[in-house]
Amino acid sequence: MSGDALLAVTGLTAGYGPVEVLHGLDFTVGEGEIVVILGANGAGKTTTMRAVSGMIPRHGTVEFGGVDISGAKPDAIVRAGVSQVPQGRGTFTDLTVEDNLECGGYTVKGSIAEDLERWYGVFPRLAERRDQKAGSLSGGEQQMLAVARAMMSRPKLLLCDEPSLGLAPLITKELFKVLGNLRDEHGMSLLIVEQNAGMSLALADRAYVLETGSIVATGTGDELLADDTIKEAYLGVVN
Amino acid sequence: MSLFIERLVNGLADGSIYALLALALVVVFRSTGQLNFAQGEIGTLGAFVVSTLTLSGLPVWLSILLAMFVGFVISAGVERVVVRPIEHRNPGAVIVALIGVFLAVNQLVAMFWGVDARGLPNVFPDQADDFVTILGAPVRIARLGVIGVLIVVLLLLWLMFNKTKIGLAMRAVANNQESSNLVGIRVGTILVVGWGLAGAIGVLAAALLAPSAGLTGTLMLGPFLLASVAAVLGGLDSPVGAVVGGLIIGLTEAFMVGYVDFLGADMLFPVMLVILLVVLLLRPSGLFGSERVERV
Amino acid sequence: MNLPVRVVKGSWQNWLGRVVLFGGVGLFMFRAMNEWSRSGLGLLTDALIIAIAVTGLNLITGYTGQLSLGHAAFFAIGAFTSAMLVTGKVWSPFFTDNIWTPGWTMPVAAVVCFLIGMVVGIPALRLKGIYLALVTLVFTEAVRALFKYGEFEGVTGGATGIKGFGYLPPSWTGLDGRSDLVKWFFWLSLAILVVVSILSAGLLRSRIGRAMVAVRDNETAAAVMGVNLFSIKTLVFGLSGAIAGVAGSLYALKLTLVDADIPIFGLFGSVTLLVALVVGGAAQNWGPFVGAMFYVFVNDFARGVGEAPSDAVILGWFVDSGTKINGLGGVTFGVLLILFARFVPFGAVGTMRMWRSKLVQVVPRVPAVAGVVDSRSSGPLGEEGSGSVDSTPSSIGAVESPGPIDPDRPDSPS
Numbered sequence: 001m002s003g004d005a006l007l008a009v010t011g012l013t014a015g016y017g018p019v020e021v022l023h024g025l026d027f028t029v030g031e032g033e034i035v036v037i038l039g040a041n042g043a044g045k046t047t048t049m050r051a052v053s054g055m056i057p058r059h060g061t062v063e064f065g066g067v068d069i070s071g072a073k074p075d076a077i078v079r080a081g082v083s084q085v086p087q088g089r090g091t092f093t094d095l096t097v098e099d100n101l102e103c104g105g106y107t108v109k110g111s112i113a114e115d116l117e118r119w120y121g122v123f124p125r126l127a128e129r130r131d132q133k134a135g136s137l138s139g140g141e142q143q144m145l146a147v148a149r150a151m152m153s154r155p156k157l158l159l160c161d162e163p164s165l166g167l168a169p170l171i172t173k174e175l176f177k178v179l180g181n182l183r184d185e186h187g188m189s190l191l192i193v194e195q196n197a198g199m200s201l202a203l204a205d206r207a208y209v210l211e212t213g214s215i216v217a218t219g220t221g222d223e224l225l226a227d228d229t230i231k232e233a234y235l236g237v238v239n
Numbered sequence: 240m241s242l243f244i245e246r247l248v249n250g251l252a253d254g255s256i257y258a259l260l261a262l263a264l265v266v267v268f269r270s271t272g273q274l275n276f277a278q279g280e281i282g283t284l285g286a287f288v289v290s291t292l293t294l295s296g297l298p299v300w301l302s303i304l305l306a307m308f309v310g311f312v313i314s315a316g317v318e319r320v321v322v323r324p325i326e327h328r329n330p331g332a333v334i335v336a337l338i339g340v341f342l343a344v345n346q347l348v349a350m351f352w353g354v355d356a357r358g359l360p361n362v363f364p365d366q367a368d369d370f371v372t373i374l375g376a377p378v379r380i381a382r383l384g385v386i387g388v389l390i391v392v393l394l395l396l397w398l399m400f401n402k403t404k405i406g407l408a409m410r411a412v413a414n415n416q417e418s419s420n421l422v423g424i425r426v427g428t429i430l431v432v433g434w435g436l437a438g439a440i441g442v443l444a445a446a447l448l449a450p451s452a453g454l455t456g457t458l459m460l461g462p463f464l465l466a467s468v469a470a471v472l473g474g475l476d477s478p479v480g481a482v483v484g485g486l487i488i489g490l491t492e493a494f495m496v497g498y499v500d501f502l503g504a505d506m507l508f509p510v511m512l513v514i515l516l517v518v519l520l521l522r523p524s525g526l527f528g529s530e531r532v533e534r535v
Numbered sequence: 536m537n538l539p540v541r542v543v544k545g546s547w548q549n550w551l552g553r554v555v556l557f558g559g560v561g562l563f564m565f566r567a568m569n570e571w572s573r574s575g576l577g578l579l580t581d582a583l584i585i586a587i588a589v590t591g592l593n594l595i596t597g598y599t600g601q602l603s604l605g606h607a608a609f610f611a612i613g614a615f616t617s618a619m620l621v622t623g624k625v626w627s628p629f630f631t632d633n634i635w636t637p638g639w640t641m642p643v644a645a646v647v648c649f650l651i652g653m654v655v656g657i658p659a660l661r662l663k664g665i666y667l668a669l670v671t672l673v674f675t676e677a678v679r680a681l682f683k684y685g686e687f688e689g690v691t692g693g694a695t696g697i698k699g700f701g702y703l704p705p706s707w708t709g710l711d712g713r714s715d716l717v718k719w720f721f722w723l724s725l726a727i728l729v730v731v732s733i734l735s736a737g738l739l740r741s742r743i744g745r746a747m748v749a750v751r752d753n754e755t756a757a758a759v760m761g762v763n764l765f766s767i768k769t770l771v772f773g774l775s776g777a778i779a780g781v782a783g784s785l786y787a788l789k790l791t792l793v794d795a796d797i798p799i800f801g802l803f804g805s806v807t808l809l810v811a812l813v814v815g816g817a818a819q820n821w822g823p824f825v826g827a828m829f830y831v832f833v834n835d836f837a838r839g840v841g842e843a844p845s846d847a848v849i850l851g852w853f854v855d856s857g858t859k860i861n862g863l864g865g866v867t868f869g870v871l872l873i874l875f876a877r878f879v880p881f882g883a884v885g886t887m888r889m890w891r892s893k894l895v896q897v898v899p900r901v902p903a904v905a906g907v908v909d910s911r912s913s914g915p916l917g918e919e920g921s922g923s924v925d926s927t928p929s930s931i932g933a934v935e936s937p938g939p940i941d942p943d944r945p946d947s948p949s
Contacts, residue, residue: 053421078423090418092411094529103411106404107423153423274665321873329880331813336876338810343869349862464676464802471669505684508676515670516658523661 006031006189007052007082007157011060014051021047023213024060029157029191034183036200036221037193038234039210045193046087048210049161052191053077053084064157079107083155087162089146093135097126100134100145104152112152119148122178140171147178151186158182160192164199172196176203197234201225244376246497247490252382254489255389259444260459260466261473261481262396263437268475269413270433273333277317277340278441279463284344285310285442286449286458287352290359299362303446307439313344314438315431322434323427348456361450385447392440393482400478409433413476465492468511472518474528483526487514539896549897564725573717580717580789582831583724584782589811589823590731591778596809597817598739599771600751601659605671607804608678609776611793612651613644613783614800615682618697618793624690637702637788641727644784645777652776656769675805683795696794720789727785728824731778736820738774747771751818779808814875816882825883837868 005028012025021044029035039045051058054074062070069077083104092100101119105112120127123144129137134145143163150158160179164172176199182188193210194200201207204221209230217224224230260278267275285306292302317340325332363369363384370377400406411419412429420426444466445459452458469488473480491514496504518526542548567579592606617640619625623633635643655674659667682691691697704710704719738744746767749757758764787793793800799807807830815826840847841864845856854860879886 055417055420073425074420075423075425078421084421086418086421090415090421092414092418094414095410099407099410102407103419103422103424106408106411149422268665274669321877324877325880331817331882332876332880335810335813336873338806339869339872339876341869342872343866346862346865346869350860350866353861460802464672467669468673471666475665501686506680508673508680512670512673512677515673519666519670520658520661523663523666525666 004031005029005063006033006065007191008063009052009060010063012048012051012058012062013060014047014056014058016047016056021213022051022058025210025213025215027208027215027218029189030205031189032183032187033205034179034190034192034203036204036207037191037210037215038195038197038200038207038224038230039193040195040233042212043210044213045195045210046161047213049084049087049159049193053082053159075107078153078155081154081156082159083150083153083157084159085143085146085150085161085163087165089139089142091134091137091142091145091149093133095134096131097134097137097145098130100149101126101152104149107153115152115154119151122181123148139166140168140175143167143171143175144178147175147182151182155188157189157191160190162194163192164194164196172199176200179203195234197225197230201230240374241376242497244374245378246493248373248376248378248382248386250490250493251486252385252489253492254486255385256444256448256485257462257466257469257488258389258482258485259392259440259447260462261469261485262392262478263440263444264466264470265473265475265478265481266433266437266440268470270409270430271318271322273322273330273337274467274470274475275314275317275434275437276334276337277344278314278437279445279459279466280341280344280348281310281313281317281438282441282445282463283456283459284313284348285438286359286445286454287348288442289446289449290352290357290454293360299360303362303443306446307442310438310442311435312438314441315435317438318434319427319431323430345456352456354456356453356455359446359449359454362446365450381450388443388447389482392443396478405429405432465511468515470525472515472525474522474525476529477525477527480525480527539892539894542895542897544897544899546900552895552897568718568721576717576721578831578835580721580724582827583721583728584786584789585808585811585831586824586827587724587728587731587785588779588782589808589815589827590728590735591775591782592808592812593817593819593823594735594738594747594778595771595775596812597819597822598744598751599747599767601768601772602664602668603671603772603775604668604802604805604809605655605674606776606779606808607800607802608671608675609648609652609779610783610786610804610808611675611678611682611795611800612648612776613641613780614787614793615691615697615783616640616644616647616780617784617787618692618700619690621700621788622697624692624697637700638705640788641781641784644780648780648783649773649777652773653769655776656772659768659772660765672802672805675801679795679801682800691795692793694795696792696796698792700788701791702788720785724785727781731781732820732824735778739820743767743770810872813882814872814879816884816886816888819882819884819888821884822882829883833871834868837871838864840864840867 007029009028010026013020013022015021025048027035027037037045037048047056050056052062054069054072054077058070060070061068064077064080064082067080069080069082072080092103095103098116101116102112105115108115120130125141126145126148129141134142137145147158147160147163163175163179167175179190179192180203183190192200192204201221201224207219207221207224208215209217209224217227217230219227260282263278264275267273267278288306288309289299289302292305293299297305317337321336321340322333325336361381363381365379365381369380371380371383372378400410408419408424408429409432411422411424412426412433416426419429444462448462449458465488466485469484470481471484472487473482473484488511491510492504492507495502495507495510502510522528542552567576571579588606588610591609592603595601596603617637620635620640620643621637623635655671658670662670681687683694684691685693687693703712704715708719708722710719739747746757746762749760749762750764750767754764786799798804811826811830812822813826814829815824816822840850841862842859844854844858844860844863845851881889
């Protein structure tokens with residue numbers, strides 16, 4: 001399976017100082033696929049994201065488009081086509097919406113005017129507020145901005161770190177619709193780490209379950225949704 | 240009236256020098272959350288470089304540009320070699336390292352250029368009859384020139400921050416280093432550039448001050464302290480604040496010395512303390528500073 | 536034998552360690568007094584006086600987390616208080632003659648600095664970090680300016696300062712007036728340092744000490760838990776200033792003159808004290824002593840390099856004997872500070888503790904419940920200063936202690 005995968009991760013370990021958080025993860029994301037990694041607080045979701053995007057020291061192999069990026073620095077990984085929407089959105093709160101998007105296109109050589117118009121088209125709310133400081137936007141709008149900003153670098157793979165965090169259910173629903181559109185209309189591949197099992201599994205082509213730094217289950221979104229133990233652990237419902 | 244105009248211009252000119260130095264401090268603070276204790280000394284060293292270059296026959300303006308480049312390299316080097324290896328580990332250690340840089344640069348100047356005061360030619364016409372008359376007051380051209388330089392530097396900085404890609408990246412890094420990294424900005428490079436820029440501005444301030452103050456190894460000690468006060472007064476993360484703070488302090492100094500006989504220059508710091516306390520107790524992050532800045 | 540060796544706090548092994556430590560330092564002091572030259576002993580005395588002031592600074596900056604660059608002001612106020620009292624420049628109530636003996640001016644200096652320190656503590660309620668540091672730095676220069684101010688010349692001596700006083704050893708010491716002056720100040724400084732250190736350690740063990748650390752670690756949380764920020768900050772600033780004031784008083788009596796232009800009374804002094812604190816180890820009980828010793832003796836060493844570069848290592852190959860290089864001493868000291876910050880970022884004592892904790896650990900006497908130590912070692916993700924038993928982290932001198940490393944944990948060395 002890892003042969004033709006866009007992202008192929010094998011034996012990924014990472015942590016902070018002497019503490020190892022991830023104990024050897026294997027997972028893949030195929031072209032045009034949405035993969036969800038489901039995990040509770042402290043399972044290592046954010047660490048996984050930070051390890052893939054090169055923000056923390058890591059061991060194991062990370063192959064992207066057949067190229068080994070395990071040792072690459074964050075900016076090289078962005079240039080290679082992996083873009084991340086960080087947890088808590090991470091917008092540049094003191095900068096305007098448009099500045100934020102331009103920062104997103106920092107690695108693009110040449111004009112980004114077309115990209116701006118394209119993503120303003122997808123997110124009309126951002127176009128209305130292009131001269132406003134990002135810090136003045138609502139949580140949902142900031143999350144949209146974070147996604148648009150990540151798309152400005154023209155990535156092939158989008159990493160989303162708990163996009164539903166702190167959002168009202170209706171907004172989350174809208175957001176996941178947008179993420180689905182990125183796959184269906186823009187041909188993107190997405191890797192999403194989430195706690196919100198219900199909505200994310202419904203969207204996912206495939207999913208993994210992460211527990212205390214190890215992957216304990218995998219399957220298609222529907223398979224995992226139907227799994228009783230998953231339901232119990234992440235949806236809080238027992239049939 | 241004519242005396243008032245003269246003092247006003249002098250205050251604005253001195254204030255411009257404090258403002259430049261305060262701008263340098265703010266640029267560094269925005270990027271790394273540090274007060275660069277060595278900022279003034281790097282400026283002094285630069286002023287001595289100007290002195291050496293002009294003595295070798297180069298025009299003053301070119302000497303200043305070359306010395307600014309030297310200041311850029313030294314200050315950038317301090318970030319890369321001295322500060323970065325310890326930064327995230329211990330703020331106290333960074334303070335000690337910067338004090339070490341302060342001392343080393345200060346004494347390096349004594350080593351290479353000796354301790355005797357020397358003159359530095361002015362980049363602006365500065366003969367006895369080089370003045371213009373404004374509202375009946377004779378105003379020295381050199382003093383107006385200093386104010387002009389501040390305006391030009393502000394304009395260039397504004398253009399850089401708002402119209403260039405590297406300026407955008409510097410604003411992004413000042414706001415959120417982690418996200419900057421994630422959008423592909425090489426944060427380390429930006430920090431080096433920010434520190435370097437501050438070093439160059441510091442040299443410019445020193446080179447403008449030295450012709451009137453006399454070039455000695457302690458040229459920038461007082462101005463550094465006043466510029467720090469200016470930066471804090473205006474808000475450590477606000478370039479606008481640095482300029483306003485610098486001008487406030489320059490004017491306070493000029494009018495205090497001119498009009499308040501019983502205080503005079505000797506009581507500058509007690510007065511500064513009162514001003515600082517009044518402003519900071521009302522606005523703990525300075526006049527234009529944002530509240531969230533606290534990385535010490 | 537498995538390393539690290541665990542030693543229970545209060546056990547005989549723990550006490551043995553303390554006896555060896557204190558005995559060693561005591562022996563060093565004893566030998567210094569008997570065998571060192573007068574100038575060497577004078578330098579050591581300077582280090583002790585600085586150590587007293589840094590002990591004061593440690594309370595507010597190390598343990599309470601309030602960055603102060605104002606302690607040279609307390610040092611100066613203490614010095615001038617003593618000088619003014621001893622020379623009868625200020626009014627002595629009810630007595631026509633001056634009743635102030637040099638020794639009794641020290642507690643007065645402490646009281647004066649305590650009161651002023653409390654006032655300086657008030658801005659600390661609103662200001663943080665560099666903002667507070669800058670305000671206290673300007674306070675230092677403002678105090679210096681007031682002492683120099685012409686209008687106050689009758690009391691402070693103005694620009695010329697105050698001369699013509701001293702502190703001869705009292706007869707009960709058995710020391711001979713002028714010839715033993717160096718020894719007298721050495722013993723006096725050492726005694727005051729010991730007393731101040733014991734008092735400071737006692738304070739830290741009290742409720743107030745715990746409140747101080749709580750304020751440093753998280754001010755909001757401390758306030759929510761019922762710590763009165765106003766009381767703690769003003770009180771600790773006051774105590775901290777009082778200790779620095781005693782050091783200043785001692786300094787003036789040793790120097791036999793005060794003058795507002797003496798560098799240690801200004802910006803330079805405040806920076807010196809902060810550097811000594813960080814270099815020794817902020818929020819470490821031995822930090823002020825080690826930091827002051829480092830500052831004074833390494834500075835002296837660097838000065839020696841500048842004055843006789845031909846004797847220095849490596850450099851000596853290139854320099855003819857007899858040459859003196861202006862500024863080289865300062866450059867050397869500056870570079871040493873840079874290197875120290877780079878390689879010993881937690882201060883000498885913090886780093887020594889980290890090394891020691893790899894060999895010996897002092898653990899509290901706890902009921903032998905399985906997993907008590909383990910739970911500490913796997914604390915929060917690499918948080919600074921998590922869980923070390925006998926060191927406390929600080930905003931400025933945080934010891935990034937890995938905590939007790941459990942040899943059984945497979946992933947502990949990394």
